[in-house]
Amino acid sequence: MNPNYWYPLEWSDAVKPGDVVETRFWGQSIALYRGTDGRARAVENRCAHRQIKLTMGHVRECELVCLYHGWSYDEGGRLVDMKHDHFGKKLPVLSIRAYPVRERYGLIWGYMGEPAAAERVPLVEIEHGDGEDSWAAIRFDYTWKAHHYMVIDNLCNLTHLYVHGRWVPYDQTTLTHHSLDGDRLELNWHHTLRRDPGLYGVYKQVFGSPGSRETSETHMVYDYPYQRALSNDRIRSCNFMLPQAPDRTRVFSVQFWKAPQLPVLGRPVPRALMSKLWAPAVRPVTKEIFRQDGATVEGEQDAIMGEHFDRPIPELNPSVRLFERLTIERWQAHLDAPAHAGDAGLCTRVKRL
Ligand code: FES
Numbered sequence: 001m002n003p004n005y006w007y008p009l010e011w012s013d014a015v016k017p018g019d020v021v022e023t024r025f026w027g028q029s030i031a032l033y034r035g036t037d038g039r040a041r042a043v044e045n046r047c048a049h050r051q052i053k054l055t056m057g058h059v060r061e062c063e064l065v066c067l068y069h070g071w072s073y074d075e076g077g078r079l080v081d082m083k084h085d086h087f088g089k090k091l092p093v094l095s096i097r098a099y100p101v102r103e104r105y106g107l108i109w110g111y112m113g114e115p116a117a118a119e120r121v122p123l124v125e126i127e128h129g130d131g132e133d134s135w136a137a138i139r140f141d142y143t144w145k146a147h148h149y150m151v152i153d154n155l156c157n158l159t160h161l162y163v164h165g166r167w168v169p170y171d172q173t174t175l176t177h178h179s180l181d182g183d184r185l186e187l188n189w190h191h192t193l194r195r196d197p198g199l200y201g202v203y204k205q206v207f208g209s210p211g212s213r214e215t216s217e218t219h220m221v222y223d224y225p226y227q228r229a230l231s232n233d234r235i236r237s238c239n240f241m242l243p244q245a246p247d248r249t250r251v252f253s254v255q256f257w258k259a260p261q262l263p264v265l266g267r268p269v270p271r272a273l274m275s276k277l278w279a280p281a282v283r284p285v286t287k288e289i290f291r292q293d294g295a296t297v298e299g300e301q302d303a304i305m306g307e308h309f310d311r312p313i314p315e316l317n318p319s320v321r322l323f324e325r326l327t328i329e330r331w332q333a334h335l336d337a338p339a340h341a342g343d344a345g346l347c348t349r350v351k352r353l
């Protein structure tokens with residue numbers, strides 16, 4: 001994927017002060033660590049001495065120390081100390097790559113392009129994602145052995161709901177709108193709810209559209225490289241892909257649920273209570289749905305990158321071509337933009353999900 005964006009590297013709470021963890025972007029290993037001052041930092045995961053991974057080492061205050069001979073690096077990737085005899089020589093001027101880092105929405109984001117450009121590329125904005133009017137959030141992540149294009153196709157192309165059988169509440173699903181404007185793709189899906197005995201009432205309450213409780217609307221956006229699906233203005237599911245390698249993609253998924261009004265008190269269910277109530281109910285179902293998606297997408301990767309590489313793909317859904325086009329265009333833009341080319345190839349527009 002085009003590196004000139006902020007990509008999620010890890011959940012904030014997975015990297016405590018003093019921790020260092022490994023993550024990857026398109027094959028590059030990254031050491032992500034949190035100093036004892038609480039700030040997260042990311043540097044190339046190699047010691048400039050013998051190239052071993054810095055994630056084998058440890059954090060000392062705000063520096064990362066290699067476990068072998070104790071060379072230490074600051075957040076700019078500069079060598080700042082050596083824990084052995086200097087043999088009468090000065091500290092060598094050496095550095096490794098450092099990545100700009102930010103934190104928001106419970107995620108640590110890294111800027112993978114030219115570091116100097118990071119300031120000009122805004123972080124994604126999620127409506128009701130944080131602050132006073134935020135919705136209750138449930139977080140998941142999954143890693144599939146598949147190319148990111150297959151993952152985005154799976155997230156956005158709901159013709160695949162067949163694979164989920166009765167795990168999703170929809171009977172018929174139709175694409176009612178699709179459009180591409182620059183690097184923002186929008187789709188509308190219209191669903192009728194399945195009349196499962198005993199569950200239909202629940203489906204109508206949770207997934208029914210305000211206008212007609214028997215149907216449901218999903219407004220989907222792929223504002224490259226971020227995806228979200230908004231269901232009836234009540235459930236906002238944001239999916240952030242981390243392309244770890246050409247055949248491996250990790251997805252950080254945050255579902256935001258708007259609290260329903262409490263009829264008795266005339267105000268919404270408190271956010272903390274929503275998270276407590278919904279997470280245990282939603283998590284097992286979502287986990288199973290993602291498992292079904294993952295197994296299928298990995299099967300697609302195996303087939304297409306293996307024996308059936310050359311076979312044509314008959315495709316009926318007209319939006320699929322737009323996803324392909326956007327994926328290829330953004331990658332091509334990265335290849336065409338020379339390094340240090342100012343704002344050429346940079347997206348300085350705020351992406352809103
Ligand atoms: S290999 Fe890292 S200090 Fe020697």
Ligand SMILES: [Fe+2]
Nearest residue numbers: 154160289293
């Ligand atoms: Fe799915």
